[in-house]
Amino acid sequence: MAAVRDNLIGIQADIAQAAERSGRNKEDIHIIAVTKYVTIERAKEAISVGIHHLGENRNEGFLAKFAEIRDSAVWHFIGSLQSRKVKDIIHHVDYIHSLDRKSLAKEINKRSKKTVPCFVQVNVSGEESKHGLAVEEVESFIKDLAAFENIQIVGLMTMAPHVDNPEETRPLFKKLRLLRDQIQKLNLDYAPCEYLSMGMSNDYEVAVEEGATHIRIGTKLVGKEI
Numbered sequence: 001m002a003a004v005r006d007n008l009i010g011i012q013a014d015i016a017q018a019a020e021r022s023g024r025n026k027e028d029i030h031i032i033a034v035t036k037y038v039t040i041e042r043a044k045e046a047i048s049v050g051i052h053h054l055g056e057n058r059n060e061g062f063l064a065k066f067a068e069i070r071d072s073a074v075w076h077f078i079g080s081l082q083s084r085k086v087k088d089i090i091h092h093v094d095y096i097h098s099l100d101r102k103s104l105a106k107e108i109n110k111r112s113k114k115t116v117p118c119f120v121q122v123n124v125s126g127e128e129s130k131h132g133l134a135v136e137e138v139e140s141f142i143k144d145l146a147a148f149e150n151i152q153i154v155g156l157m158t159m160a161p162h163v164d165n166p167e168e169t170r171p172l173f174k175k176l177r178l179l180r181d182q183i184q185k186l187n188l189d190y191a192p193c194e195y196l197s198m199g200m201s202n203d204y205e206v207a208v209e210e211g212a213t214h215i216r217i218g219t220k221l222v223g224k225e226i
């Protein structure tokens with residue numbers, strides 16, 4: 001398996017070029033290394049070459065890596081989260097990318113002792129297999145969260161379908177960006193909604209061109225071992 005350092009250098013160059021093409025500042029784009037398919041050792045290797053953000057999609061994997069790495073990373077929970085499992089991870093996560101229902105917001109709000117920065121997950125493609133709210137539901141969902149003092153909506157997240165030609169995902173990423181702009185205009189103090197979590201191994205360059213601030217990369221950055 002290639003060294004994480006070599007993969008990272010290639011990805012950073014791609015990001016710099018995509019940012020340049022779209023008139024963006026590359027410093028505004030954060031790489032989250034998705035470590036769900038790799039060992040704790042490999043996650044540590046990512047940290048050692050300068051990755052700051054780690055993402056996991058299941059409680060077990062999250063807790064196993066958190067136990068060893070703790071404060072050396074910023075922790076992103078990116079997978080679908082069961083309400084009854086919120087209490088196991090809530091004191092360790094820095095960001096949750098998968099807020100998609102009010103019952104989950106309620107549980108996060110209840111279990112956390114401090115503000116939790118959350119991304120609202122949106123199913124932009126409308127595929128049935130994907131989690132997330134429909135585009136039309138997002139504004140009223142966010143307006144409805146005002147009473148949850150521990151929830152802060154920092155952005156929107158989506159997962160595009162896997163397609164051979166990443167260009168096909170562009171309209172979906174653009175749609176998420178326009179929705180983000182619409183939410184920002186509401187000027188809700190608990191929903192600054194500045195960020196866009198979109199783009200994975202297959203489509204991060206298009207995502208950056210369309211405004212991604214957080215790209216979640218597993219396979220192409222750290223690989224797949226487990």
Ligand SMILES: *Cc1c(COP(=O)(O)O)cnc(C)c1O
Binds near residue numbers: 036057079218220
């Ligand atoms: C696995 C996963 C990723 C990373 O996928 P790759 O294609 O391996 O880069 C990103 N986001 C979510 C939500 C994931 O579950």
